[in-house]
Amino acid sequence: MIEIKNLVKYFGDNPVLRGVNLTIQTGECIVIIGRSGCGKSVLLKQLVGLLYPDSGEILIDGEDLTQMSEQEIYKTRRKFGVLFQSAALFDSMTVSENISLGLHEHTDLPETEIAAIVESKLRMVGLPGIENLKPAELSGGMRKRVGLARALAMDPKYVLYDEPTTGLDPIMADIINEMIMRLNQELDVTSIVVTHDMTSAYKVADRIVMLHRGLIIYDGTPEQVKNTDDPVVRQFIEGRAEGPIKPIPTSGVGSGNRRSI
């Protein structure tokens, strides 16, 4: 179980998270939606100690990550698999080296067994036989899927997916959705999925939460989300420019115009 309590994170004077409270039960698949730049990736990174909150608690199986020693943090991270938004493949390594790095570092498995794991994970993400390619030789969607294979290599208890279906064609996106669901149901993996893709969100989620202006403003099942009359959520899921959500003042058009004058 992951409990996030009153999580606050600023970058300079930019309040990205202003007191996020969220509990994620073991075995659950939770989808986090929210506008670009609202702090979804920042939230995920804090769950594995890649960023430190200004205040608040992050309890992983009851242990507060913010109070842990470096060693304990590394131990906790081994429970997690992380798919980065940018895939973040090691570009000096081949696909197979990317996927097997964790296994080489943390286990004593023989090479043949590691190779078998790499092969099965690649098959799982629909990319069999590309072991010896370098990340630079892959398309964006392929990189994403190799990143996914790497995140799953150690059979983690918790998987954080940062936009798993972005950049994939609809068919491949659905294959990934199916995979997320299968991992979740068959292997009891707890999944935290960040996405803008509502088709994917409705399909995989047990629960959808919306992050807006640094707070969780909505928490419900996919059915509840579809039927909600919360104007902010409606605007987001229907993808309308008009509505209560205004362009984020610190980014984009506003300041850009001012600068160009």
Next chain:
Amino acid sequence: MSFLIANLGRAVIRFFTEAGEIFILLGKILAGYKGIYRDRQLLLDQLIVIGFNSLPIVLLVGTFTGAVSAWQTNYQIQNYVPIRFLGLATYKAVIIELGPVLTALMLAGRVGASIAAELGTMKVTEQIDALESLAINSVRYLAVPRFYAGIIMMPILAIFSDVIAIAGAWLVANVLLGIPSAIFFSEIQPRFNPYDVFAGLFKSVVFGAIICLIGCYIGFNTSGGAEGVGKATIRSFVLSAILILVFDYILATVFF
């Protein structure tokens, strides 16, 4: 006025924060010696990248260092000092100063900047985050092998540089200045002092440490995409070059 003071204050705070962070990184790297045997493959890779691949440039710089110092020493001492001292003067300058310092400055560009660029790119493309998310300590995995490869390879490269520089000096003395080999080496042999060699190599170790430490520190702290990586590369070179010259002075006062 208060604006100026505030800015100055910020600069001073920044300086001490960075210096502190560099020392913390150094502490972590030094503590990482325990894992060196386990990570010997990583170390070996870096020994090749930092050491072996730098050899051509080090030999080139060494040759010219020796050649120039022989030529200029000859010009400087011509009318005051017997010419048989030319070999000795060149040899001393090369061993205790020119060899280590010029090799280090060359490698600050070749090795330090490339470490900063490589780690900086990994930083801005989230590869370091990815490494950490796999529960792999990025200092252990990236900085430790580079640092130890640096302090192992620098003195070895300096030895190569010294030898070829003296060969270059001898060549110039012999062929261009017409000084017979026997005379060139006549004062070197009797006055050979292992302490000089030790001091020169010790300097190299320190320079190697500076180059790799600064490269790693700046790489790990890169932000701002491709532009940031470009800036990191330059900063790493400038900062290591300054520190090399400062430490050269400090070590000179300690040793001689």
